[in-house]
Amino acid sequence: MVIAQKYAESLFEVSHDQGVEQSVKKDLDTLKAVVASDDAFKRFAEDPQVSKDARIQFVDETFKGVDPPLINLLKILAERQHLELIPAIAAEYEQVYNEANEQQYMKVESVYALSDEEIDSIGKAFIKRTGYKRLLIENIINKELIGGIRTTIGTTVYDGSVQNNLKEIAKAVQQH
Template identity: 85%
Template structure:
């Protein structure tokens, strides 16, 4: 199903990008993902084999009116094919295409204490130079286990400059001797 979600997301992104509405589609998808993920009745409806194709489409038209036309078209296709449960996965995949096109990425910065805005900006600037991204969307997470320093995660890459990691490295080096 993830392959299907990725294909839907890619098509939606291409159309949205061509029409200049990729930003608002992302916002709409973020909202849909949050609402749909939390609503169990939606899941029951989406998976109910007794609900007709026309009823699903009408539901989508009424419930999601106001979203951009490319997204509405996709929602109707999902309703028709009984794939409405893919909305959260499509949203996640869309976000990947959106971030790639905008040369941005999410960055998680773990530290022992809450970092100031200035510290976060400085870290962001350093990693922009290091990674080549134009923008990093930074979240600071408190992790007392680090002892000191920071650990950053950008996509699937981890940069560990924590005291905890340094101690592990020293321990490994000592054990190897």
């Protein structure tokens, strides 16, 4: 969503200039979770009968204490009847934040729960391979892999699973 991306990039730029980008990210993560799970908020955000002033007052009262760049964005969203964009903006902000900090989320699928040492070793190998400074790793159990691991960083999948190797062998046999 292009509009959410533009809001997120602007928010990050202003937050970074003020040194509050991490705090804004944390607040956005919380907001995203609340907005996604609160049907009353969704109805309020999408109700065309709620006045601009009522929306802005709601933002002022509800989001006291968040950093100025975020409260300013929320007021703009309220004024333009775009409060429903909060989850999309939060997701885009997270991407911009990760890029700026040269970090990325990494999903490691394995047949069993990996030890901290195994996760650390995998992380170090992929840091060398990808050039990121930091990988935020989540280990997911996937019994269908048979063995090995499958990792996903962003939209890139690295599949070293036995399941994938068997598929590759089957393809090679079928081609001959």
